[in-house]
Amino acid sequence: xxxxxxxxxxxxxxxxxxxxxxxxxxxxxxxxxxxxxxxxxxxxxxxxxxxxxxxxxxxxxxxxxxxxxxxxxxxxxxxxxxxxxxxxxxxxxxxxxxxxxxxxxxxxxxxxxxxxxxxxxxxxxxxxxxxxxxxxxxxxxxxxxxxxxxxxxxxxxxxxxxxxxxxxxxxxxxxxxxxxxxxxxxxxxxxxxxxxxxxxxxxxxxx
Numbered sequence: 432x433x434x435x436x437x438x439x440x441x442x443x444x445x446x447x448x449x450x451x452x453x454x455x456x457x458x459x460x461x462x463x464x465x466x467x468x469x470x471x472x473x474x475x476x477x478x479x480x481x482x483x484x485x486x487x488x489x490x491x492x493x494x495x496x497x498x499x500x501x502x503x504x505x506x507x508x509x510x511x512x513x514x515x516x517x518x519x520x521x522x523x524x525x526x527x528x529x530x531x532x533x534x535x536x537x538x539x540x541x542x543x544x545x546x547x548x549x550x551x552x553x554x555x556x557x558x559x560x561x562x563x564x565x566x567x568x569x570x571x572x573x574x575x576x577x578x579x580x581x582x583x584x585x586x587x588x589x590x591x592x593x594x595x596x597x598x599x600x601x602x603x604x605x606x607x608x609x610x611x612x613x614x615x616x617x618x619x620x621x622x623x624x625x626x627x628x629x630x631x632x633x634x635x636x637x638x
Contacts, residue, residue, distance in 0.1 A: 454531060455508045455625050456538040457482065458524050460565040463514045471585040472517065472598045475541035477610070478583070478617045479510050485618055494530075495523035506625045509533075520565040521572030528573075535578040539624050541617065542566060545598065547584025549606060550613045552620060554581050554633045579629055581620060583613075 459479025467473050479499075483490065488501035488510065496513040509531055513523035528538065536556075542565060547553055557577040560566035570576050589597035602610060616636075623632040 453506050454533050454537065455506060456524070456527055456531060456533045457508055457510045457541065457621055458520070458527075458538060459510070459512050459541040460517060460520050460543075461512065462516050463512075467599065469601055470599050471602065472543055474543045474583045474585065474614075476512050478541045478581075478614055478621070479512050481614045482508075482618045482621055483510050493527075495526050498527075503622055503625050508625060517565040517568075519568055521568035521570070524569055525572040535573060535575065536629075538578055539621060540566070540569065540578060540580040541621075542580055542582055543585045543598070544582035545585060545587045545594070547582055547586075549584050549586035549588075550609060551584040552581060552617060552636050553584070554620060554624070554629070554636055555579065556629055556633075579624070581617060581624075583617060 457479065459475035459477075461467065461473035461476035462470075469477075483499040483501060486501040486503060486508075488499040490497045490499045490512075492498075493511075495515055496511050499510045501508045501510060509527065511523060511527055513520045515523050524538070524540070527533075528535070542563060544553070544561070544563070546561060556579050557575075558580070559576060560570055566580070569578065585598070587594075587597075620632055620636045623635060
């Protein structure tokens, strides 16, 4: 290959590499349908909705879920709400990662967590599914536990045998007034993840 051709090849490669680092996939987990719309298990959908709203995006139906395209300071975000129901969330996430050529490191999964107190946020680069069916399916579909996730604490204020009712239940009168601020806080975490990276975001929001 002569030098001009080599330079062109390198330039195209650099442009492709830079464009890769400008793309992100944000996946809010939840169940489709009005009966699940404002339940604890659907906090991922609620955060995704607010993220798209704040950055003037619009939802449209896509393969395996609703899709919105937004921009944050030059970064391109695809936001996904799978319509596969929680237990098959990985199918939708894998499809869009492949479709958009986005690596797992540039995805952020938004999910509820019983083991964390209400309103607390824990952001991690990887980890076990901890019994969460949506995360279990993502792990199966990606053949890996190494994908960033934002866990939103929903607490565990339920009696024995009532876990499913609690998770699929509506927010109570004490929780509901706090949600707008807490969801907004999670949107800021998503923005930080895209603009500053995972480690600075964990340092700021895992408190």
